[in-house]
Amino acid sequence: xxxxxxxxxxxSFGNFxxxxxxxxxxxxxxxxxxxxxxxxxxxxxxxxxxxxxNITSGTISIGDRVVNNVQPKERDIAxxxxxxxxxxxxxxxxxxxxxxxxxxxxxxxxxxxxxxAAEILALSPLLDRYPRQLSGxxxxxxxxxxxxVRDPQVFLFDEPLSNLDAKLRVxxxxxxxxLHQRLKTTTVYVTHDQIEAMTMADKIVVMHDGIVEQMGxxxxxxxKPDNQFVAGFIGSPAMNFLKGHVRVNGVATFxxxxxxxxxxxxxxxNSDGRPVVYGVRPEHFTIADDGAEAEIIVxxxxxxxxxxxAKLGGEQVVAVFRERHQFNPGDKVRLKPEPxxxxxxxxATGKRMNA
Amino acid sequence: xxxxxxxxxxxxxxxxxxxxxLKHNRNWLGFWFMVPAMAFLIFFLAYPLGLGIWLSxxxxxxxxxxxxVGTENYEWLWDDSIFWLSVFNTLxxxxxxxxxxxxxxxxLALLLNEHMPFKAMLRAMVLIPFIVPTVLSALAFWxxxxxxxxxxxxxxxxxxxxxxxxxxxxxxxxxxxxxxFANIWRGVPFVAITLLAGLQxxxxxxxxxxxxxxxxRWQNFRYITYPLLTPIIAVVMTFSVLFTFTDxxxxxxxxxxxxxxxxHLMATLSYQRAIIAGQLGEGAAISSAMIPFLLAAIxxxxxxxxxxxxxxxxxxx
Numbered sequence: 001x002x003x004x005x006x007x008x009x010x011x012s013f014g015n016f017x018x019x020x021x022x023x024x025x026x027x028x029x030x031x032x033x034x035x036x037x038x039x040x041x042x043x044x045x046x047x048x049x050x051x052x053x054n055i056t057s058g059t060i061s062i063g064d065r066v067v068n069n070v071q072p073k074e075r076d077i078a079x080x081x082x083x084x085x086x087x088x089x090x091x092x093x094x095x096x097x098x099x100x101x102x103x104x105x106x107x108x109x110x111x112x113x114x115x116x117a118a119e120i121l122a123l124s125p126l127l128d129r130y131p132r133q134l135s136g137x138x139x140x141x142x143x144x145x146x147x148x149v150r151d152p153q154v155f156l157f158d159e160p161l162s163n164l165d166a167k168l169r170v171x172x173x174x175x176x177x178x179l180h181q182r183l184k185t186t187t188v189y190v191t192h193d194q195i196e197a198m199t200m201a202d203k204i205v206v207m208h209d210g211i212v213e214q215m216g217x218x219x220x221x222x223x224k225p226d227n228q229f230v231a232g233f234i235g236s237p238a239m240n241f242l243k244g245h246v247r248v249n250g251v252a253t254f255x256x257x258x259x260x261x262x263x264x265x266x267x268x269x270n271s272d273g274r275p276v277v278y279g280v281r282p283e284h285f286t287i288a289d290d291g292a293e294a295e296i297i298v299x300x301x302x303x304x305x306x307x308x309x310a311k312l313g314g315e316q317v318v319a320v321f322r323e324r325h326q327f328n329p330g331d332k333v334r335l336k337p338e339p340x341x342x343x344x345x346x347x348a349t350g351k352r353m354n355a
Numbered sequence: 356x357x358x359x360x361x362x363x364x365x366x367x368x369x370x371x372x373x374x375x376x377l378k379h380n381r382n383w384l385g386f387w388f389m390v391p392a393m394a395f396l397i398f399f400l401a402y403p404l405g406l407g408i409w410l411s412x413x414x415x416x417x418x419x420x421x422x423x424v425g426t427e428n429y430e431w432l433w434d435d436s437i438f439w440l441s442v443f444n445t446l447x448x449x450x451x452x453x454x455x456x457x458x459x460x461x462x463l464a465l466l467l468n469e470h471m472p473f474k475a476m477l478r479a480m481v482l483i484p485f486i487v488p489t490v491l492s493a494l495a496f497w498x499x500x501x502x503x504x505x506x507x508x509x510x511x512x513x514x515x516x517x518x519x520x521x522x523x524x525x526x527x528x529x530x531x532x533x534x535x536f537a538n539i540w541r542g543v544p545f546v547a548i549t550l551l552a553g554l555q556x557x558x559x560x561x562x563x564x565x566x567x568x569x570x571x572r573w574q575n576f577r578y579i580t581y582p583l584l585t586p587i588i589a590v591v592m593t594f595s596v597l598f599t600f601t602d603x604x605x606x607x608x609x610x611x612x613x614x615x616x617x618x619h620l621m622a623t624l625s626y627q628r629a630i631i632a633g634q635l636g637e638g639a640a641i642s643s644a645m646i647p648f649l650l651a652a653i654x655x656x657x658x659x660x661x662x663x664x665x666x667x668x669x670x671x672x
Contacts, residue, residue: 052563073569085564089582098578099568146568 002063002153003028004049004186009058011044018044020210021058026203031180031187035197036207036233042190045207046156049188050079062153078147079156083163084139086131086146093118093127096145117148120179137168144179155180157189161196173199194234198222206230228350231279231343237307239279240317243347248272254344260292260313265339268353276353279343282307285319291336299327310335410639417633428640437616438641441624445648447531448620449600452538456595457588459539460546465576467547468554478551485544493608496537500524500609524610527617534618537605542598546591553587554580585659593656600649621645 004026011019019041026032034042047053049060051072059066067075078099087095094101096117097110105113118124121141131139140160147155157176161169177200180187191197197204198218205215206229213233214226225231231239244256252267254276262278294310294317301307308319308327312335319335327333344353376383411428415421432438467478484492499506500523508520523533557580565579603622606612612619612627619627621641629638 050563050567052566072567077567079564079567081560081564083558083560085558085560087561087564087579098565102569102574146564150568 002186003030004154004188005059005061006045006049007059007061009045009048009060010056011041011048011053012056017056018210019056022207022210022212024205024212024215026186026188029184029186031177031189031200031202032205033189033191033197033201033203034205034207035191035194036213038192039209040207041210042192042207043158046079046158046188046190049154050077050156051075076153077156078150078152078154079158080140080143080147080160082159084131084143084160086139086142088131091128091130092123092134092142092145095131095142096149099146099150113149113151114145117145120148120182121145136164137172140164140172141175144176148179148183153186155185155187157187159191160189161191162193169196176200195236198234204234206233208233224352225279225343226352228277228279228345231345231352235281237282237318237320239281239343241345242278242280242313242315242317244276244278246271246274246276246344254278254342257313257315262292262337262342263339264342264344266354268344271344271353275347277345277347277350279345280317280337281341282318282320283322284338284341285317285321285335286338287321287325287333288336289334291334293332294335296327296329296331296333298329308333407639408643410635411643413636415635415639417630417635421636424636428636429644431637432640432644437619438624438644440616441612441619441621441641442644444531444616444618445600445620445622445645448535448538448602448618449596452535452542452599453592453596455535455539456542456546456599457592459543460591461550463543463547464550464554465580467551478548481547482544484541485548489541489604490608492541493537493605496533496540496605497524497609500533525614527614530610530614530618534606534609537609538599538602541605542595546595549591550584550587553584557583589656589659593652593659596652596656597649600652601645 004024006022006024006026008021008023009019010017010021022041022045024032034045036042044053048055051067051070055068059068061067062075062077087098090098093114096114100110100113114127115124118127121144123138123141123145126134126138126142131142134142140163143160160176161172164172173196176189180200189196189200201218203215204218204221206213206221208229214221214230218234221230221234225234225239228241232241242254242256242260242262244254244260246264246267247253247255248267248271252264254262254264256262256278262280292312294312296308296310297316298309299306300309305320305322306324306327308321310317310319310333317335342354345351346353410421412423412425413421414424414427463481467474467481471477498504502520502522502525505520505523507523508517511517511521521529523529561579561583562575565575570578601622602620603626606618606620606623607626610618612623616624621644625638625641625645627638628634628641632638
């Protein structure tokens with residue numbers, strides 16, 4: 001186990017820079033999730049950490065050692081690939097023991113460690129099978145087994161769950177998290193799925209277009225997104241954004257599209273009349289008499305909660321209620337955002353304005 | 356209307372039965388679909404093969420229907436040192452040429468699978484020997500190996516390495532080397548391109564995984580590339596061996612089996628005895644003598660081609 005330091009790392013393919021100076025400190029034993037939309041550079045960064053891509057500038061260190069020029073096999077890391085990359089001509093046991101075999105470990109040693117890893121992952125009955133004879137979830141576990149057997153300093157996961165069906169994905173998510181709690185190995189996990197990031201991470205790094213937008217614990221990111229991108233990326237259904245202006249005359253309010261008025265707890269300093277983006281999460285709407293009038297378009301009950309799509313000041317917003325209201329399309333309701341949970345972003349820069 | 360239709364329907368039904376059965380029975384339908392291929396195979400493969408074997412048991416000559424003479428042709432061949440020389444030549448030719456074609460082809464395939472500039476053009480260029488008609492390339496080699504005008508002799512003389520022309524096609528050893536060289540030149544593209552196709556089916560992430568597991572480039576080849584390539588190697592080498600063993604054009608155009616039968620293969624000897632000398636029976640016997648060798652080669656590849664356990668489907672045995 002060790003810490004990982006990524007310092008001002010840049011990556012260019014030809015003249016095209018895909019990572020513009022990324023700094024991420026990772027503590028020993030931490031589970032860090034790199035999340036972002038496709039093409040944000042998260043996988044490239046992971047592959048640079050693994051040594052599969054060169055580092056154009058900046059440094060990556062594992063433990064106390066700068067690994068920029070260290071061969072992948074000397075970095076003492078293990079990686080789980082999106083397509084698992086299991087060797088099709090080797091049995092499960094041989095797949096898991098391959099790295100030990102290359103290190104000239106004795107047959108007894110290999111056997112012992114493969115058996116132990118197989119027990120951890122409930123793969124013991126499958127050791128003589130070939131990858132073709134396994135289900136998707138089993139293959140996924142073999143890929144993890146291959147990583148565990150090596151007992152590396154750092155685990156790298158490259159979108160490991162995206163080839164699984166929805167139900168299995170949730171199950172494996174828990175399994176990976178449990179595995180991390182048991183082994184406590186420093187882990188860097190790449191995904192485009194913010195739910196995976198939220199549920200698994202000790203620390204989330206949100207990336208976008210080759211830069212780090214924000215990093216922090218899942219709840220920090222959820223409660224206080226630094227900018228509009230993170231606010232829109234984290235949380236499901238996504239945060240509602242309304243464009244408008246801050247009005248301060250006695251009481252601070254937000255004046256949105258078509259004159260709709262929404263409450264603010266406090267107005268940021270010198271913000272009177274400034275163009276802003278008003279962000280409110282779907283679950284932070286309540287029905288109240290002093291709310292703004294909205295017309296319901298679609299109602300989607302999921303059992304535990306109900307998603308309501310409505311027109312508020314001509315803009316579509318979504319609200320989520322846990323209590324069971326009787327709504328029908330066309331109904332008028334009064335929606336009120338909880339003022340203390342409202343986010344304000346600068347319209348020009350997208351930066352967070354309120355504390 | 357219904358009253359009229361019902362009595363009529365009966366005879367129609369039974370009449371249709373025999374015909375529709377013929378038309379719609381799956382086995383019959385299958386049979387009809389197979390007929391063209393079967394006819395083709397029977398007329399152009401099975402019949403000539405059978406005729407050849409039959410001829411080998413007769414004393415047929417050109418212009419004269421033969422009498423059945425039992426195994427007399429084979430008894431003759433058994434004592435014929437030229438026949439045994441041609442068997443030796445064929446085995447030598449096949450073994451050396453196939454082994455080198457495999458080695459060079461695999462090397463080229465691995466090379467072409469790397470990232471390099473002009474990759475597509477280089478891949479296309481490798482195919483050139485394959486698309487030149489055999490006889491034309493044989494003629495070119497005939498000039499290259501000519502006793503007086505050979506460019507090789509000329510170059511070596513210019514370099515001062517030799518002071519006399521090498522008699523490529525006139526010396527028994529040189530002649531064998533020359534025809535084997537020409538065969539390799541011609542056969543390498545097939546092996547290289549087929550193996551390259553095989554290499555491209557290997558997922559790059561396997562190499563990445565192996566690299567992270569600590570494999571060197573050699574270990575990548577030894578533990579990943581080679582085992583995953585074995586099925587395609589078995590196919591390509593079967594074809595290569597069969598083509599080389601039955602080679603005729605190249606030899607006939609370059610040496611006609613000479614000098615002193617040093618490059619006579621079974622195919623060229625058979626042609627010489629049957630068509631040039633007119634001894635159809637004896638030529639047919641030489642041709643038929645190739646069958647056991649070819650069968651043996653097919654058997655070897657048959658076992659080599661058996662689906663390996665890891666290739667088998669999702670069965671939970």
